[in-house]
Amino acid sequence: MAMNRWVRGQRKRGLSEEGISSRLGALKVFTNKFVYKHLEATVSDLLGKVERIAPPEKPMPALTAEEQERLLDCYNRYTFEDVRNKALIAVFLASGLRLSEVLSIQMSIYDKVSGEVRVTKRAPSGVR
Numbered sequence: 195m196a197m198n199r200w201v202r203g204q205r206k207r208g209l210s211e212e213g214i215s216s217r218l219g220a221l222k223v224f225t226n227k228f229v230y231k232h233l234e235a236t237v238s239d240l241l242g243k244v245e246r247i248a249p250p251e252k253p254m255p256a257l258t259a260e261e262q263e264r265l266l267d268c269y270n271r272y273t274f275e276d277v278r279n280k281a282l283i284a285v286f287l288a289s290g291l292r293l294s295e296v297l298s299i300q301m302s303i304y305d306k307v308s309g310e311v312r313v314t315k316r317a318p319s320g321v322r
Contacts, residue, residue, distance in 0.1 A: 197244045211249040218247055262287050289313070
């Protein structure tokens with residue numbers, strides 16, 4: 195009940211859902227780890243039954259087709275650097291891969307007939 199009032203007050207003050215969610219998460223951790231477990235000031239976790247707030251997902255900002263074209267047009271010289279950089283940017287735009295993923299692409303996984311590159315997801319470190 196008190197937490198619902200607190201959340202309403204935070205919203206009334208105009209704070210973002212992300213900020214409220216972050217603060218609530220910090221309060222839950224503080225009451226559990228410090229007040230309940232470390233200090234042993236309570237017999238149970240005070241906020242254990244309080245649900246976390248899931249902030250709404252924000253759409254990823256994306257370049258328009260015109261902006262993508264203008265970006266690629268910046269690399270208009272036939273130097274090694276411009277050709278390389280234009281290729282890297284084109285792969286980023288077409289695939290959504292991270293820099294490390296683009297840089298780790300080997301020519302052996304490039305299909306010269308279809309022009310496709312097969313990228314497989316690696317298991318997290320420590321998982322076998």
